[in-house]
Amino acid sequence: MRYIGKKTKKEVRYKKTKTNGKTTMKKFYIFIMRTIIGAAFGILLIRAFYPDKNIFYAAGLGVFMVMLAYLFEYMRMNRKKTD
Numbered sequence: 001m002r003y004i005g006k007k008t009k010k011e012v013r014y015k016k017t018k019t020n021g022k023t024t025m026k027k028f029y030i031f032i033m034r035t036i037i038g039a040a041f042g043i044l045l046i047r048a049f050y051p052d053k054n055i056f057y058a059a060g061l062g063v064f065m066v067m068l069a070y071l072f073e074y075m076r077m078n079r080k081k082t083d
Helices: 008-012 027-049 055-082
Strands: none
Touching: 027 055
């Protein structure tokens, strides 16, 4: 029998997927969050250490940091599979 009550905020905000009973975010949303955070930190770091550099350096640093995030995630997943 199905529960017909109010949904909690967590159920409304995220779509549940069946991965060991945990609620996971979709990969696209993770990519968007990493891109925004990478761009913000790229701008912050370039402006703090090289204020005379162009904004394109900040964009390049942001792209580099997002690539590093995916590389580290890939390495972490491979290490879990081999253990």
